[in-house]
Amino acid sequence: MPKTGRTTRLTAERNVVTRRRWTTIAVLLAATVRSAAAAADPVVFWHNDPVGPDDAVLVSGADLDVVTAARIARIDDAGHVGNATALELLQRTPGSFKFVVPAAFAAGLYRVTLTHAGGEVTIRLNAPVVYWLQAEGGDTVAPGGWLRVFGRDIVRRSERARLRLVPEAAGPPVELAPAQGDLWSARFVVPDAIRAGAYKVEIFNGEGAARDVVEAGRVTVRPRAEAGGRTYDVRAYGAVGDASRDSTRAIASALETAGRDGGGTVYLPRGRYLVSDRLEIPPGVTLAGERTDLVSLVWPDLATPPDALIKGFTRFGLRDLTVYASNHRHVVSGGFTGGDAAEPDSADIEIRRVRIRASAFFGHLRPDEAAARTARLAASFPGQLAPDTLRLSGRRIVVADCDILGTGRSLHLLGARDAVVTGNTLAAGRYGSYEIVGADRLIFEDNRVIGGDLQASGGSFNANAPTVTTSRNIFVSGNTFKGFYGHDREAVTSDAPGGYYLGAASTLAPDTLSLDGEPSDPALRNLPNPERLGVGAVVMVVEGRGTGASGRVARFERSGTPARLRVRLERPLPVALDATSVVTIVKAQSNYLVVGNSFEDTGPAVQSYGTGLDHVVAENRAVRTAGYLVTGLYYHHMQPGWRVQVLDNRILEGNVYRAIHERSDLAFEAAIAVQGLQPSNAPGRPPLVQGVIVRGNRLDEDAHIAVRGYVAASPGVRDVIVEGNTIGASRDGLVVDVGVAGALVRRNTVRRIPR
Structure with a gap:
């Protein structure tokens, strides 16, 4: 390269x-001797799959050098374990070895047995490895709604694969066949007749016996919310869709009324509505047009545009209309209190079937006018160079079937959790891109992502923001990325410079590590609010005992005399660290599935x-x-x-x-x-x-x-x-x-x- x-x-x-x-x-x-570890049992951290006959397998863990023999057997559809075949272990070290699945084996589920002086350790190849479970409502789903499971080896044989919903109260489990499924994900539809309540979720990928299930998480089935709420026709408030008379106050009045009444739909019938200021959508309100191609909101070339043309904070919707604008700042903003600050309780934002054509370079600009406008944008958005077309933050965000073109970034999501971005065309403008920062459980599929300007770039799924420590559980599938000629031209990348700590670490308690050096992040040296810094970052053991193990930060703290920096973990590491162990603590970027694009x-x-x-x-x-x-x-x-x-x-x-x-x-x-x-x-x-x-x-x-x-x-x-x-x-x-x-x-x- x-x-x-x-x-x-x-x-x-x-x-x-x-x-x-x-x-x-x-x-x-050099000074440390691992005398205690020499007699330890082997521990496996990870192995790769899916694998088939004549494929190599890497096993990583701790104390793997004490393994004296290994054998592999196939598990049939009745759960019977076949005859075992001895394995040659290749490139052995205390932290890893490799072997090859026998070429004569049939595809399927395999059991590998590792023998050592103290007994045996077994691992299963091609069993489901669940990264995350995501429901239509995040952690909840209504009858008729969908559940999706993501990871590795999720569905291997679709005719046998099943999802099992086991009620936490009394009652029989509910089994679902996949509506769609492959190695990396599966989609299931919840039956209409299911009872409301909490369920444990188990998945069987079709290999081995039907009892060979893996727990996938938990979900709550809630009653389906009834559609309803009042409809507020903007014409009743004085709006005129003739593109010449200003309808700003009329539309704003309809939105305010719907908000005071507790929510509903503000309806725009066929027409072209001239707007000259920001429209704010209250919680519980959806601004909806008759149809995307029949309704447009039209902003003129404003001398001093508002921070966003359409803005909401939480629980709002926008659908079935077109937005036209020039010389704009952000176009649609949801979940931000102001500037780059996210609204902490923002949730349930839906943008559906919306077309946006917003460009600060519309029309017959002279070269000097275009250059001056570019300079103003760069001054207004330092480092970013241009505004956002869709700018959203919060839980349960949906952006579906939209057609987006703006002056800068086509899509900016910050801290999105349980988000779905599907079926859209996302065209970045001058110096623009798409940027998804700090997401957790995000489905990004079947989109067309393109450069709408010769200086447009691609984009990233990253943790590159001061308030963000993690970007994880990202599914990117079925998308087309095309025509990026500006900046770094990256279509799908990760990014998060910096880190919190690099140095020696040892185990004080199962969930607590002592960090024996000085932190990399200056904020950790005083720790006025240790519980707020670095939560969700990843601890990666890079050398010594435990190399290859990882965990997530629950919080940093200082304790003892002299005060030592400690890190509490969300769950214990699989092995205890000792004086040989070295860790790096950085922002976590994990569980990205980039498939079929x-x-x-x-x-x-x-x-x-x-x-x-x-x-x-x-x-x-x-x-x-x-x-x-x-x-x-x-x-x-x-x-x-x-x-x-x-x-x-x-x-x-x-x-x-x-x-x-x-x-x-x-x-x-x-x-x-x-x-x-x-x-x-x-x-x-x-x-x-x-x-x-x-x-x-x-x-x-x-x-x-x-x-x-x-x-x-x-x-x-x-x-x-x-x-x-x-x-x-x-x-x-x-x-x-x-x-x-x-x-x-x-x-x-x-x-x-x-x-």
Whole structure:
């Protein structure tokens, strides 16, 4: 992969960890003897799946070097365990090993038994691994509504797969067949006759016996809310849809009345309604047109536009209309109190079948007028350069079947939880993109995401905001990303610079770690409100005992004399840390499922940049993009990439032009690139990327696979499997450099052509 300004030309500010810190850690590691751990039982943290016959499996954990033998057996549909076959353990270390599923096995559910002096440990391959459960109402669903389960191996055999709703009160379980389902997600429809109440949710993916279920979470079935509420016709308040007489006060009066009455629908019949100021939608009110193509709200070229043309705070809707505007600021804003501050209790915002055509560059602007307007936008939105077209925050957000074009970002979500963005066209404007910050349980599917301006870029799912510590449980599927020519051109990327702590840590109690060094984040040094800082961040054990284990921060605190920094975890780590253990604590970016999307004329199609944990990039197609990138680096802090699977993707045309951050690189090959960007040649640094699977990908022309850790003394990449890939005509083919430890490369077909 060609070197890039943001990924391989590392600046001192981003990447230097002081020599003093690492010298101290190296002395600590050298001086410590793991006598107690030598007799410990092995613990498995993670293994990759789905897998089939003749596929390699990586197992990571602790004390795996005490395993004396391993065997594998297939479990049939009755739950019977077949004859076991001995496994050869490859590339063994205390923290990992690899093996290959026997080629003679049939596909299905496998049990692997690890034998050690103290007994046995078993793991199941291809059982459901649930990342999250999401219901139509977040944690609730009404009869006739939907439930969705996301993760790995969710549905393997749809004719047998089932979701089971087990009532927490008395009563028989309710079984549901999937309405849709594959390895990564499944959708179920709740029957009309189900009783209201709390249910435990279990899933069976169709492999093994029907009793082989995995708990998927809990959901509450609530009665279906009855449709109703008054309708307020804006014509009764004096609105005239002739595009010439100002209807602002009439529409605002109808909205205020509906809000005072407790909610309802403010109705706009066919017409073009001239508006000259902000419209505010009260809680419980929906502003609805007769039909998207029949109703438009029209703003003139305002000299001093309001902060948002349409604004609400919580529990409001907008549907079935078109918005036209020029020289605007934000177009639709929901869930923000002012500026970038999110309304803490915002929820239940629905934007459906809305078309927006908002551009500060409409009409016959002279070049000097366009430049002046661009400068004003840049001054008004520093760092962002342009306003948001849809700007929403809160719980249970729906953006569906909309057609959005604005001057800047097409869509900005902040802190969205249980959100659904589906069936939309999202066109970014000048210097625009889309940006989804700090989401948890987000479905982003079947959208068309495009550049509406030659300087528009793609976008990201990130944790890059001061108030955000996590971005997780993200499903990106069935989308088309096309035509990004500005800025970094990234179609789907993660991002969250910085971190909270890097250094030694040890276990004080099952859910408490002592942090034995100084925090990276200055705010942690005094901790006036420790319970408010870093909640939800991820603790990743990068060296020593427990390497590969991770947990989430419940809170930071100081205790003892002298006061020591501690971190309480949401749940205990699978093993206790000791004096050899080193952790990094960073904003969490985990459980991204990027599946079945199409990318054309972008920079990186999918990029895990910095911290990444348990991502899957599968079954995507790319044409003229930089490819699929897994990157761990020092991004103002140590940010590892762990347990990322790149499966069954395709690069149809990899001959690309200026598709990465380094502006001097012009035309080059696309790649599937796994890169751990160690900042120096100093020995003793932990790897930045661990546990990556690159399998079953097809690279047709001018594309290659590169695994690079760069530094032999401190390999940047550890434990990677590259197998079953097909690489067509390529100048680079398949590259694994000296900075990679524990690479298993097998069953690849590579066609090299001369440079």
